[in-house]
Amino acid sequence: MSNLVYILNGPNLNLLGKREPETYGALTLADIECRCRETATMLGLRIDFRQKNGEGELVEDIHEAISTAAGGIVINAAAYTHTSIAIHDALRAFDGVIIEVHLSNVHAREEFRHRSFISPVADGVIAGLGAEGYELALRAMASRLIEHVEV
Ligand code: CA2
Numbered sequence: 001m002s003n004l005v006y007i008l009n010g011p012n013l014n015l016l017g018k019r020e021p022e023t024y025g026a027l028t029l030a031d032i033e034c035r036c037r038e039t040a041t042m043l044g045l046r047i048d049f050r051q052k053n054g055e056g057e058l059v060e061d062i063h064e065a066i067s068t069a070a071g072g073i074v075i076n077a078a079a080y081t082h083t084s085i086a087i088h089d090a091l092r093a094f095d096g097v098i099i100e101v102h103l104s105n106v107h108a109r110e111e112f113r114h115r116s117f118i119s120p121v122a123d124g125v126i127a128g129l130g131a132e133g134y135e136l137a138l139r140a141m142a143s144r145l146i147e148h149v150e151v
Pocket of ligand 1: 011012013015016017018019020024076077078079080081101102103104105106113
């Protein structure tokens with residue numbers, strides 16, 4: 001299994017650290033990317049970290065993960081989590097490991113955030129642990145993609 005993991009971030013996550021720190025934390029997306037790079041290096045994973053505001057752009061990123069035969073996708077689809085059949089369908093076509101991540105605990109928030117179109121096609125879901133959720137997702141990836149790794 002390839003050790004390449006795409007980390008895909010959806011709309012408005014580029015605003016992290018600049019607005020709503022009480023909900024999403026004080027770190028910027030660049031800070032989270034930096035932490036992911038350190039964790040990935042330690043675990044022997046390669047990462048491709050991206051943020052897109054468009055639904056179609058996220059679908060195209062998933063197609064790229066399919067065509068490069070990446071081992072895994074960590075995805076925070078942001079608001080598209082709750083609406084996007086297109087992202088659901090694209091993820092269904094991916095053969096590797098899929099982990100859904102949310103910074104906030106979506107289940108403790110508004111009703112419309114309780115439904116996810118990503119969860120039915122994900123191997124695992126992490127919510128409410130802030131930026132640490134991304135690092136935990138990478139650890140789970142490593143234990144699934146790399147044999148004999150201690151995480
Ligand atoms: O908790 C998460 O990670 C979410 O995926 C974040 C999405 C939200 O729609 C999901 O329900 C849960 C929102 C991302 C927008 O992030 C912002 C950050 C700062 C300021 C405004 C938006």
